[in-house]
Amino acid sequence: xxxxxxxxxxxxxxxxxxxxxxxxxxxxxxxxxxxxxxxxxxxxxxxxxxxxxxxxxxxxxxxxxxxxxxxxxxxxxxxxxxxxxxxxxxxxxxxxxxxxxxxxxxxxxxxxxxxxxxxxxxxxxxxxxxxxxxxxxxxxxxxxxxxxxxxxxxxxxxxxxxxxxxxxxxxxxxxxxxxxxxxxxxxxxxxxxxxxxxxxxxxxxxxxxxxxxxxxxxxxxxxxxxxxxxxxxxxxxxxxxxxxxxxxxxxxxxxxxxxxxxxxxxxxxxxxxxxxxxxxxxxxxxxxxxxxxxxxxxxxxxxxxxxxxxxxxxxxxxxxxxxxxxxxxxxxxxxxxxxxxxxxxxxxxxxxxxxxxxxxxxxxxxxxxxxxxxxxxxxxxxxxxxxxxxxxxxxxxxxxxxxxxxxxxxxxxxxxxxxxxxxxxxxxxxxxxxxxxxxxxxxxxxxxxxxxxxxxxxxxxxxxxxxxxxxxxxxxxxxxxxxxxxxxxxxxxxxxxxxxxxxxxxxxxxxxxxxxxxxxxxxxxxxxxxxxxxxxxxxxxxxxxxxxxxxxxxxx
Amino acid sequence: xxxxxxxxxxxxxxxxxxxxxxxxxxxxxxxxxxxxxxxxxxxxxxxxxxxxxxxxxxxxxxxxxxxxxxxxxxxxxxxxxxxxxxxxxxxxxxxxxxxx
Numbered sequence: 001x002x003x004x005x006x007x008x009x010x011x012x013x014x015x016x017x018x019x020x021x022x023x024x025x026x027x028x029x030x031x032x033x034x035x036x037x038x039x040x041x042x043x044x045x046x047x048x049x050x051x052x053x054x055x056x057x058x059x060x061x062x063x064x065x066x067x068x069x070x071x072x073x074x075x076x077x078x079x080x081x082x083x084x085x086x087x088x089x090x091x092x093x094x095x096x097x098x099x100x101x102x103x104x105x106x107x108x109x110x111x112x113x114x115x116x117x118x119x120x121x122x123x124x125x126x127x128x129x130x131x132x133x134x135x136x137x138x139x140x141x142x143x144x145x146x147x148x149x150x151x152x153x154x155x156x157x158x159x160x161x162x163x164x165x166x167x168x169x170x171x172x173x174x175x176x177x178x179x180x181x182x183x184x185x186x187x188x189x190x191x192x193x194x195x196x197x198x199x200x201x202x203x204x205x206x207x208x209x210x211x212x213x214x215x216x217x218x219x220x221x222x223x224x225x226x227x228x229x230x231x232x233x234x235x236x237x238x239x240x241x242x243x244x245x246x247x248x249x250x251x252x253x254x255x256x257x258x259x260x261x262x263x264x265x266x267x268x269x270x271x272x273x274x275x276x277x278x279x280x281x282x283x284x285x286x287x288x289x290x291x292x293x294x295x296x297x298x299x300x301x302x303x304x305x306x307x308x309x310x311x312x313x314x315x316x317x318x319x320x321x322x323x324x325x326x327x328x329x330x331x332x333x334x335x336x337x338x339x340x341x342x343x344x345x346x347x348x349x350x351x352x353x354x355x356x357x358x359x360x361x362x363x364x365x366x367x368x369x370x371x372x373x374x375x376x377x378x379x380x381x382x383x384x385x386x387x388x389x390x391x392x393x394x395x396x397x398x399x400x401x402x403x404x405x406x407x408x409x410x411x412x413x414x415x416x417x418x419x420x421x422x423x424x425x426x427x428x429x430x431x432x433x434x435x436x437x438x439x440x441x442x443x444x445x446x447x448x449x450x451x452x453x454x455x456x457x458x459x460x461x462x463x464x465x466x467x468x469x470x471x472x473x474x475x476x477x478x479x480x481x482x483x484x485x486x487x488x489x490x491x492x493x494x495x496x497x498x499x500x501x502x503x504x505x506x507x508x509x510x511x512x513x514x515x516x517x518x519x520x521x522x523x524x525x526x527x528x529x530x531x532x533x534x535x536x537x538x539x540x541x542x543x544x545x546x547x548x549x550x551x552x553x554x555x556x
Numbered sequence: 557x558x559x560x561x562x563x564x565x566x567x568x569x570x571x572x573x574x575x576x577x578x579x580x581x582x583x584x585x586x587x588x589x590x591x592x593x594x595x596x597x598x599x600x601x602x603x604x605x606x607x608x609x610x611x612x613x614x615x616x617x618x619x620x621x622x623x624x625x626x627x628x629x630x631x632x633x634x635x636x637x638x639x640x641x642x643x644x645x646x647x648x649x650x651x652x653x654x655x656x
Contacts, residue, residue, distance in 0.1 A: 027571065029613035047616055049640050050650040051574040080649060095649070098572050345646045416636060417644035425639075427646045477634055 001064055001368065002147045002292045004112040011155070012109045015116060019043045020102035027099070042122070044115030045101055048420050054093045054101060055118040056108060060128035060146035060170070061089035061371040061378075065362035068369055070111040072354035078104050083354065085339060085347040087411060087462055088167070089127050089371045090118055094418055116154060121162045123153035123234070129171045129178045130372035133293060134334050134380040136326040139189045140197055142172035144290045145226065148282065152227055159234055163241035164249035166234060167206075174491065179373060181205045181214045181493035182465060184251045185233060188491075192220045199226060203233060203263065204255030207459035211495045212252040215260045217267065225271075228278045232271040236263065296366035296381050298329050303384040316391050318444070319402040327381065335365070335379040335390060336372070338401040338409060342438040346412040346430050347375030356397035364390050373462075374411055376404065406443045407451060407516070408434035411462050415455025415472060416479075422455035424472025424479040425505075429453055432509050437516075446516060448529040450489070465489035467531045468515060469496045470508065481508040485515070485542055486534045497539055500547050514545040564601050565592040565630050566608045567640070568618040576640045576651065577615065578630075579608045585615065588655060589641045590629030595620075 004012070019039065026036040040046075044055040056071070063071075071091055075083050078100045079093040086092055096104060108114055118125055126146045133141040149168060153159065159166070171178040172189040180186025186202035199221045205214025221229055237251045240258065248257075255263050310317045325334040337357060340346050349357070357377050361369040364386045370378035382390055394400040403409050410433060413419065415426030430453055437443045452466030456473075463469030469484035480502040487496030503511045518541050523533045534542070566579035567589075577585040578592035583604070586592065595601035601620055609618045622633040632638045643650025 027613060032612050033616045047569055047574055049636075050576060050643055051569075080647075094644075096574075098574065348646075416639055417646055425645060427644075431646070474636075479635065 001062060002059075002143075002289060008112070008151075009109070012112075012114050012116075013106075015043070015114070016102055016105045016109055019105060023098060023102055038120065041119040042116070043101075043105065044118035045096075045098075046119060046420070048094070048418050049416070050418065051095045052098060052101070053418065054096045054104060054115060055086070056091050056093070056113060056115045057118050057125040058089050058091060058113070058371050059150050060126055060132065060143045061130050061373075062128075062132075062143060063361075063369045063371065064367045065358040065369070067111045067113060068354050068358035068361065070107060070113070072351035072358070074104055074107055075351040075354070077107075082348055082350045084345070084414065085349065085371050085375050085377070087373045087375065087413070087460060088118075088125050089130070089373055090125055091371070092414070094414075119165075121164050121166075123149075123156065123159055123162070123166045123168065126150050126153070127167070127169045127178055127183075127373060129173055129176075130370045130374075130378050131177060131325060131334055131380065132172055132370075133295070134327050134332075135173050135175075135177075136328045137175050138173045138328065139191060140172045141293055142170040142178075142187070142189060144286060144293050145187070145223075146170045147289050147293075148227065148286050149230070151285070152231075152282070158231075159238065162234070162238055163243050164246060166237075166251070168230070176489075176491040176493070177372075179462070179465065179489045179493075181491075182207050182211075182462070182489065183214065185230060186214050187226075190220060196222070198222050201229065201233070204252040204260070205493075206250055206252040207462060207464045208250070209247055209457050210253065210256075211459070211464040212256065213493050213495065214252075215255060217260065217264060224280075224283055225275065227282045228275045229267070229271055231274060232267045235270050235274075236266045240266070296368070298332065298381070299383055300331060301383065301385050303331055306384040306387055309388045313388075315402075316388060319391055319400055320387065322402045322406060322444075323404045324387075329381075331384055333382055333384055333387060335382050335387070336404045337377040337379065337394060337399050338403050339376050339399075340403060340409050340434065341398065341401045342403075342408055342434040343431050344434075345427050346410050349377070353397050353399055356393065356399065360390055360393055374409065376409070403443065405448050405450070407437050407446050407449045408443055409450075410434060411450075411452040411466070413454050413456075413461035415453075415461075419455060421458060422472070423457070423474040424455050424481065426453040426455040426461055426470075426472055429470060429472070429481065429505070429508060433512055436509055436513070442516070445526070446520070446530070447526065448531075449516075449519075451512070452487070452489075462489060463487070464495045465493060466496065467534070468512065470512075471502075473502060475502065479505045481505065483508075483511060483515070483546070485539060486531070488531060499539065499543060500550075511546055515542055518542050518545040562596055562598050562601070563622060563624055564595050564620045565589070565623040566595075566601070566605050566618060566620055567592070567637075568608065568615040571614055571616050574616075575654075579604060579618075583607060585611075587651070589623075589632065592623070592630045594623055594625055594630045 202214035365379035412430035416422035454461035484496030
């Protein structure tokens with residue numbers, strides 16, 4: 001894992017003190033709110049409905065136990081004893097006092113963390129596959145490159161006043177777990193015909209008001225060209241991107257309005273200009289970063305006990321069936337800890353739970369933890385002989401819910417319970433869906449089904465790429481929920497189709513039940529997941545189930 | 557459709573805590589919506605909005621919003637303001653915890 005050098009340390013500490021001064025000047029009245037706002041946003045501080053919110057970057061979702069424990073300490077000391085993990089692999093604190101924020105940032109700096117560029121019109125926290133460095137299907141660990149991008153983009157003088165925010169995601173695997181096609185730039189690690197490793201550069205994806213799947217800008221970018229090429233892309237957009245209308249400012253609109261060929265031409269020209277300025281220092285730095293992400297010193301031992309425990313303990317077996325993923329080392333497994341207990345807030349962990357996870361990471365996962373964009377926590381390297389002990393400890397911390405990938409493993413943005421931009425609540429809808437399907441004891445029967453909920457059109461809850469997407473809106477002063485079907489966030493990314501008119505808060509859970517009943521009736525077998533059934537049969541049967549009156553009327 | 561009579565309050569967030577506050581008839585800030593001054597005259601509302609906004613070392617994000625006269629004082633019209641005066645629905649935090 002990357003550890004701060006003297007430069008990083010000094011940079012982050014200076015930024016904390018600079019912000020401390022800005023807060024003091026705000027409080028003594030020398031700065032108005034309008035003047036202060038850009039400064040606080042540059043440091044991840046929002047003002048929401050009931051309080052401030054501090055968004056802390058967890059670069060590419062990677063943590064060690066010391067960082068996780070510090071997040072718990074911050075939650076206890078300056079917040080209400082919990083934190084909210086987000087779809088950008090960040091953590092948000094919902095109740096900080098303005099006067100405490102500089103101390104919170106200082107406490108983050110103590111463990112090599114910060115909240116820089118988690119907001120504002122800058123390059124945001126670079127996200128990566130949460131199984132990076134562990135996944136069996138990986139070509140190369142994407143995190144060193146994500147770290148290089150973090151260093152390059154932090155305080156990059158050309159990119160501090162971009163037309164709008166800019167999000168980059170990197171994956172090292174064929175299976176895209178980093179939603180690269182819905183990012184401003186998505187990087188997919190690929191091999192060319194000669195077997196060399198490089199990147200497929202995808203540009204102009206994004207969700208929000210105008211959802212778009214990214215287009216391939218470069219099929220194979222040699223590794224050494226990464227920074228100059230990405231710099232060329234952002235530079236072209238920085239000039240071309242629209243500043244007159246914030247709904248048209250993201251690069252997806254620039255690509256859409258100018259066409260991918262024109263963008264390609266401009267990027268290549270700019271790249272030719274700046275490539276010679278890169279002396280190779282970046283590659284030297286990358287080499288040093290790569291060394292910090294060396295594979296753990298795997299242990300070896302018998303895994304027979306694991307199989308025996310699975311046979312003897314049905315609850316443990318069920319958890320291993322849903323919450324484990326294949327590790328590249330066959331004696332190991334990747335553990336997903338569900339932060340989605342039925343009826344609880346998706347992505348929220350108490351400080352006690354954070355400490356319990358930190359302990360497990362330290363003891364059983366080579367001191368590594370990850371935050372997934374699906375708002376869960378990952379123990380990336382657990383020897384199979386330790387899985388039962390991990391499971392028992394998770395049970396004790398109320399973290400052993402066996403629902404990864406199932407209907408109750410819902411992505412939900414904070415919605416109008418916290419967010420000043422929201423048009424409706426998302427958390428209660430997620431809680432009710434999870435509770436309802438738990439009561440029905442149906443979720444294992446239903447199998448893989450991704451529900452994603454956003455409380456406004458900005459789509460922080462990724463609803464467009466949920467198999468079932470739910471968008472909360474304000475319809476004439478009442479919360480109303482639109483449903484989309486058929487979205488996909490993976491390498492076969494697709495934007496879901498709107499099913500029809502929205503539902504009231506009371507009617508949305510029964511509507512989800514009708515969708516699920518229809519799927520269970522229509523599927524060829526239990527092996528056909530929801531998304532495949534939807535792709536085979538299309539929208540019609542679901543529409544009939546959702547809007548029986550309309551169908552009856554049109555038939556009459 | 558007939559136009560609804562003008563009926564608004566001034567609200568903001570406190571600068572330090574960030575919690576929801578309301579502007580009173582005495583031109584002070586209260587944590588309780590019941591203490592808010594309900595304006596029926598747009599001119600008075602705008603004048604008080606300007607006055608409230610001049611309190612920059614105490615508040616952030618000052619705005620006028622619809623409210624109606626209830627038994628114990630002004631009440632919100634839109635559900636967003638309902639949540640602001642209550643707190644989040646997933647935890648007993650915010651005003652619902654502090655004012656009870």
